[in-house]
Amino acid sequence: MDVKTRTQQVRQGSLGWMMKRLSARLDEEMNARLAPHGLDLSSFAIMMTVLEHHPLSQSAIGERLEMAAYKVSRALDQLEGLGYLARHPDPASRRAHVIRPTAKGEGLAPALHGVVGEVNGKLAAPLSEEERRQMAEMLHRLVVAQETWRTPDSES
Amino acid sequence: MDVKTRTQQVRQGSLGWMMKRLSARLDEEMNARLAPHGLDLSSFAIMMTVLEHHPLSQSAIGERLEMAAYKVSRALDQLEGLGYLARHPDPASRRAHVIRPTAKGEGLAPALHGVVGEVNGKLAAPLSEEERRQMAEMLHRLVVAQETWRTPDSES
């Protein structure tokens, strides 16, 4: 299918369709850049969170990212295996773990920030500085508003 | 997690993160409104395409929506079972099917357009008319630009 045909579809789907399209594409871009570091989108999200907010328990990570406990557990196995972070015993509770980045994990931070910047830059390339600011502000308003939505029941 | 904490994360993820968030929410909203009609997002996309562009072959639907043939086949079973469209023999080729909406399918069109309008309206509620126009125009530019991207190989 050519670009012109695709562009017609863009009109069809309006705001929602376009955002969905862009999101899917951004995921691809992120995955391609994260794979060389051994990360996928889940472990990337955790790594960013840990780098910024450590020390964290696993449950705290799960709450922050709204990620199920079993996914956190699995992603931490992966990240620990790669040597980017470590589970330490929590002095306050023998069942909890304290998650911290390793030195290698700290060293990964610039690369990860680079990936984010690169992908967002690629996305926003067609926009002027002022437009980027505007778009970010508007999207932010939409995200905040959406937090208070009540989705209708499917049975009606 | 409270709204304030979520709002911090919004900043973290920038444009891409916010779009992803909104897309996921819009899918929920769409699904909740489509379920009473017996549709999901795939069959909805097909139904909209068929209503607008019939007659279509199954492969034409697949190309238009970039949907795998087996998914088209499965969704058409569903839509035909609900009586919204029908597979007719193609006079030009005995292996192809001609897909057309039924009268019932045509009757569904206003409801489907209503769903799209409702969800997009809910999404765009925090924006002024001018801002909506602006956002749509900018997103459109991003979608068109993204079509020409070359995603880097994961092995590098």
Place this chain on the structure above:
DNA sequence: TATTGTTATACTCTATAACTATA
């Protein structure tokens, strides 16, 4: 030999909830 459409099969992903060990 290629194409249309269907189906079987295998694979991945996700969710659930059962489980251990603590508190």
Place this chain on the structure above:
DNA sequence: TATAGTTATAGAGTATAACAATA
């Protein structure tokens, strides 16, 4: 009784490719 974390297992969704019919 509730919580932190792990794991087994079942289910849903996805992709692959084999298939029959036709071109």
